[in-house]
Amino acid sequence: MGRVEGKVALVTGGGSGLGAADCEALAREGATVVVTDVRIETAQRVAHRIGNGAVALALDVAAEEAWIATIQAIEQRFGRLDILVNNAGVVLNADVEETTLEQYRWVNAVMSDGVFLGCKHAIPLMNRNDGGSIINMSSTGALLGYPIFFAYSAAKGAVRSMTKSIAVMCQEKGYKIRCNSVHPGSIETPMVQQAEGRAGQEQAVPEGVLKPGQSGHPKDVAAMVLFLASDESRFVNGAEMVVDNGVTIRPF
Ligand SMILES: NC(=O)c1ccc[n+]([C@@H]2O[C@H](COP(=O)([O-])OP(=O)(O)OC[C@H]3O[C@@H](n4cnc5c(N)ncnc54)[C@H](O)[C@@H]3O)[C@@H](O)[C@H]2O)c1
Incomplete structure (x- = not known):
């Protein structure tokens, strides 16, 4: 019996990096x-x-009509939704002085509006069956002051806060839906390759315990997503799960 056997999961930005690893882990464990x-x-x-039984659907998370169509398609095909992983993201290397309003709105449209719309439209379908688990991909950018990731950090901070609001709302309304945020440190994906100016050049991530400063592997985050998606995490709600090999707790 898999850890998420029989559940239906929707993953955004599932075609690459962390999202692809999440999809793989969830399918391996029966979703x-x-x-x-x-x-x-x-x-x-x-x-x-x-x-x-995995299926692929086009979804631009910044477009509300696309969310409505996707949730309808899932209801028609599967009749239920148990797991939502709001993972889609984009990165922009620019500090507050360099960021244009247009860039700021684009980054926040994908990562802040996208998470809001996903939660808003998935909750009613989750509620029509057994409830579920929402996992919102934030970042250590929501917890630290990275000058160069200004708009990105703003969006991830919004994700952190909206996660807690949703978790409490679901409890107060008696919904069987949990909502948690995940805060990865640097993980070797196309996004990080782009942010570090080495697009398309993948670096191998060693096995075993990693040194501070080394990037993690997408499977390191997928393990956390899988735990939050499964009923094993039933007592974890509104939490910010940091997956960064200790970067945020270092004193300097
Ligand atoms: N890699 C890291 O170090 C790291 C650290 C912290 C948080 N994150 C977060 O994890 C998530 C995944 O990042 P990744 O590193 O796998 O990046 P990635 O670039 O490999 O994958 C991002 C995916 O999102 C998709 N996407 C972009 N805009 C979209 C939109 N409007 N609608 C739907 N999909 C869209 C892309 O097509 C891509 O498949 C992001 O939210 C990112 O901010 C990543």
């Missing part, structure tokens, strides 16, 4: 995964690879 991405061909590749 039927709806792999979504604004780049449909990447979602299709992941759905094909992970199997277990």
Whole structure:
């Protein structure tokens, strides 16, 4: 029996990096995964690879009508939604002085509006069955002061706060829905390769215990997502789960 056997999961930005690793872990442990991405061909590749009934759908998380259509499609096909992983993201290397209003709105449209819309439209479908688990991908950017990730950190801070608001609302309304945020440190994905100016050049992540400053592997975050998605985490709600090999607790 898999850890999320029989559950239906929707993952945004599932075509790459952390999202793809989340899809793989959830399918391996028995979930039927709806792999979504604004780049449909990447979602299709992941759905094909992970199997277990996975399907791929195009979803731009910043577009409300796309969310409504996606949730309707999942209801028609599966009749339920148990797990939502709001993972889609973009990065912008710019401090507050360099960031234009247009850039700020774009980053926040994807990562702040996108998470808001996902939660808003998924909760009613989750509620029509057994409730569920919402996992919102934030970042250590929500916890530390990175000058160069200004808009990114603002969006991730919004994700951290809205997660707690949703968790408490669900409790107060008697919904069986938990909502937690995940805060990874640097993880070797195309996003980090782009942010570090080495797009397309993947670096190997060693096995075993990593040194401070080394990037983690997408599977290190997927392990946390899987735990939060499963009923094993039933007493974890509104929490900020930091997955950063201790970066945020170092005194200097
Ligand atoms: N890699 C890290 O070090 C790291 C650290 C902390 C948080 N995160 C967060 O994890 C998440 C995944 O990042 P990643 O490193 O895997 O990046 P990635 O670039 O490999 O993947 C991001 C995915 O999101 C998709 N996407 C972009 N805009 C979208 C939109 N409007 N609608 C739907 N999908 C869209 C992309 O097509 C891509 O498949 C992001 O939210 C990111 O901020 C990553």
